Amino acid sequence: MNLTLIKPNMGRMGDKKYIDEGRMEPLQLGVLAGLTPPEVSVRLIDDRMEAIDYDLATDLVALTVETFTAKRSYQIAGQYRRRGVPVVLGGMHVSLIPEEAKEQADAIVIGDAESVWPEVLRDAKTNRLQPVYHGRFQAKPQAGVMTRRDLFHGKGYLPISLMQFSRGCPHHCHFCASSSYFGARQAVRDVAEVIKEIKSQPRKLIFFVDDNLVADFSAAKELFRALIPLKIKWVSQGSIDMLQDHELMELMVKSGCLGLVIGFESINPESLKGMNKQTNQHLSRAYQEQIEDLRRYGLQTWAAFTIGHDEDTPQSIAELCEFAIGSKFTFAAFNILMPYPATTLYDQLAKQERLLYQGKWWIHPDYRFNHAAFLPKLMSPEELTQAGFLARQRFNSPLSILRRALEPRTNLRSVYRLFTYLIYNPLFRREVYKKQDMTLGVSDED
Numbered sequence: 001m002n003l004t005l006i007k008p009n010m011g012r013m014g015d016k017k018y019i020d021e022g023r024m025e026p027l028q029l030g031v032l033a034g035l036t037p038p039e040v041s042v043r044l045i046d047d048r049m050e051a052i053d054y055d056l057a058t059d060l061v062a063l064t065v066e067t068f069t070a071k072r073s074y075q076i077a078g079q080y081r082r083r084g085v086p087v088v089l090g091g092m093h094v095s096l097i098p099e100e101a102k103e104q105a106d107a108i109v110i111g112d113a114e115s116v117w118p119e120v121l122r123d124a125k126t127n128r129l130q131p132v133y134h135g136r137f138q139a140k141p142q143a144g145v146m147t148r149r150d151l152f153h154g155k156g157y158l159p160i161s162l163m164q165f166s167r168g169c170p171h172h173c174h175f176c177a178s179s180s181y182f183g184a185r186q187a188v189r190d191v192a193e194v195i196k197e198i199k200s201q202p203r204k205l206i207f208f209v210d211d212n213l214v215a216d217f218s219a220a221k222e223l224f225r226a227l228i229p230l231k232i233k234w235v236s237q238g239s240i241d242m243l244q245d246h247e248l249m250e251l252m253v254k255s256g257c258l259g260l261v262i263g264f265e266s267i268n269p270e271s272l273k274g275m276n277k278q279t280n281q282h283l284s285r286a287y288q289e290q291i292e293d294l295r296r297y298g299l300q301t302w303a304a305f306t307i308g309h310d311e312d313t314p315q316s317i318a319e320l321c322e323f324a325i326g327s328k329f330t331f332a333a334f335n336i337l338m339p340y341p342a343t344t345l346y347d348q349l350a351k352q353e354r355l356l357y358q359g360k361w362w363i364h365p366d367y368r369f370n371h372a373a374f375l376p377k378l379m380s381p382e383e384l385t386q387a388g389f390l391a392r393q394r395f396n397s398p399l400s401i402l403r404r405a406l407e408p409r410t411n412l413r414s415v416y417r418l419f420t421y422l423i424y425n426p427l428f429r430r431e432v433y434k435k436q437d438m439t440l441g442v443s444d445e446d
């Protein structure tokens, strides 16, 4: 049996396919391939940089679907199904809105794939695919499963290996799709298996793709202790309440952490309350102490902000950008709040009749990337879109890159740190312009 796994692209600019500057390995598909019995031959196609030959013989196609790639995923699924090849869709978007995904595939997998994937393959082999498979939440994710990294070779990914220690997060920020998907709970892998996986590959730079690596302090400490002897460098994502535990932070640094993506979200306490960002609420005084602590630990911070909260205005978003530049963050994201399906934010906005694009921005033909998909309270959607673009533009301007570089305890800490800073900042600057206004979906007729 031949199985084709596809990582879909997001969209296009005019007639040209959008090509992500920072292409990372599609970890989920590597794990799915690891779950696949050896008698099944697996091929990986990364639609972000490879053309899909729909006529190449295959018995089954599986795609991992995120909300931003839903439209493209459905287009690819349609192409295969018209040729009589069965298609299975899985991933977060499918679980958030299964009734939509079901229409576009022969089968969908809701939830974690581990418990149902062998059954899907068996059914596909005997032409008896069921429309829906419900995967059980895995208390020990990826148990006994090694990621098939051989499938990534030669594809041109960034030289950083992706790993996962935990799935989900116990918090319930209203905008967070991951929290809805996992039901505000977290499951951690066996530490010994994670260490084995790191040792099984040659790279010394690891990205833990966890939503919140430090959600469970004691589990994170166990991992960090085990990482210390490996002498690797790593990055991940974590919530700012980690700074309350000094031991956790010391172990984090000792184990090779270079920095984390941290959801600062807003500097307005009212907005933090409104989005139910519990990890930040008691830390909200413009984060001065926390930023100082992060510098003391020598961590390079990627500050993630969400914009478009009910208290936000174009002026407050411009101030937020100045705050980020003044804080000399290594990187920052100014993400317009997106009403992901099945989130509390989505339901709130739907109730208030504030959703645009008929509530389905991810498949709407008029939606453009980085545009507001709802009616903000104190500005128009166009003003929010523009304020977000200006913040990204200003934060990533050459002058800001220079100014932020001059932070002795983080970006100037070592030649390696400065090198990373100088490689990635221009890359993100290019992305600001490349992505803005992108159309979702890539028609194969283009």
Ligand code: SF4
Pocket (backbone or CB within 6 Å): 168, 169, 170, 171, 172, 173, 176, 177, 178, 179, 211, 212, 239, 263, 279
């Ligand atoms: S802390 Fe982060 S991962 Fe957890 S629910 Fe909030 S936004 Fe999601």
